[in-house]
Amino acid sequence: NSISQVFLLSNAKNCTQRWSMKSSQEQNSDTEMSSVCMEPSDSQRNLHHHHLHKQSPESGPVSSASATLTDSNSGVVKEPYMNPVLFKFLFVVGTLVYSSYTILVHLMEVDGTIPWSSSSMVLITEFTKLFLSLGLYLPEARRLGRFELPSPRGAVLYLVPALLYALNNNLAVYIQLQMDPATYQVLGNLKILTTAVLFRLIIKKPLSQIQWASLFVLFAAGVSNSWGGLQRSTGAPDINKASTLHITPLGLFMISAYCTVSGLAGVYTEYVLKKQPALNINMQNALLYVFGVAVNLLTFVVQARGRSDSSFDLFRGFTFLTWVLILSQAIGGMIMGVIMKFASNISKLFLVSAAMVLTTILSVLIFHLQLNIYFFLSLVFVVVAQYMYNM
Helix, strand or coil, rough: HHHHHHHHHHHHHHHHHHHCCCCCCHHHHHHHHHHHHHCCHHHHHHHHHHHCCCHHHHHHCCCCCCCCCEEECCCCCCCCCHHHHHHHHHHHHHHHHCCCCCHHHHHHCCCEEEEHHHHHHHHHHHHHHHHHHHHHHHHHHHHHCCCCCCCCHHHHHHHHHHHHHHHHHHHHHHCCCEEEEHHHHHHHHHHHHHHHHHHHHHHHHCCHHHHHHHHHHHHHHHHHHHHHHHHHCCCCCCCCCCHHCCCCCHHHHHHHHHHHHHHHHHHHHHHHHHHHHCCCHHHHHHHHHHHHHHHHHHHHHHHHHHCCCCCCCCCCCCCHHHHHHHHHHHHHHHHHHHHHHHCHHHHHHHHHHHHHHHHHHHHHHCCCCCCCCHHHHHHHHHHHHHHHHHC
16 A cells, blocks of 8 residues: 555654664663654554555556645645656656647648637537546546545635636637737746746745756746747738737736736646545546536637527537547646646646647658757757756
8 A cells, every 4th residue: 555655654764863863872762763663653643544545556647645735834735646657657648748739730720720619629628538537537436436526615626727727718819919929929938937936835835946947947948949930930021910029018918917827727726636635636637627618618609609600510620630639638638637736837837848849849740840949949948947957
């Protein structure tokens, strides 16, 4: 049992600390140390007993076994344990999935537009994530003989991320009217810094000076890659605002709000997942997606009523690649949930940055994209930031 291992390791750590504090009264200290090693404290015994029913983390992301996740003194929200090999595998898969989004969308373009409604695609993706999460939770429910649900008050907490993401998706649309696409891409990288600041304020986990510096390097990687995309743009300038670098005062306010809400949505989701450590991660994901379905269904209905044909056909324009996109995004969203519970939003930032580089490489192979020095600079920045953060 994984909790037993944590329990024993904790005792071993106590033994080591007591051994290092031995004074001249060696014999008495030895006796006391032996007693401490043999008998756990009441809090340790209660913790061990409380988690006896949880699965081993070796069983994969469906297990949410963990030790106490909040330090009573500092208030730091800690990460539960996960098998390191499994985590690295999910990180790689998540990077591949995240990087595939832009590639798949461009492959489906018809005369410069996508043949399906983005709101219907997002809604069906949320349905798919809900279906997969409940499917993965069923073995746990059968083992327990019931569905393990939080209290109504605890369940409502999962509504907040759905509302925040819905707000951000709409902000992303209206921002385009206040600035050119290149400026949006460059300033959008401020999400890295707002996420880090909110992570420190809400999760309360301290970051070293080197780790803070690595996040600024990661921000520089995003800016460099976005600026490189601007330099790759070709064609004669015209009077269209999209071809001229510009941003309005309202646009500056909106991009600041966009980056802040984006960071808050991610960090708040992590906070909720970690504050309920005994609840299975797949059930937590399902709760997120229930509210996600509700919010996106409302968005789809509003947009459908606003179209000239008032069509409510969810699958209009769908192709085989559309379903591949939906499935990949559903899997990617579930992996993001696992990463935020068992690691942090900082890990998610590195995943997104790695996916940014991988997307560019795939664009070279598939669309024969011409690279420039800014891409290689961003690649170096991502690698350096990863090294610095893990020093």
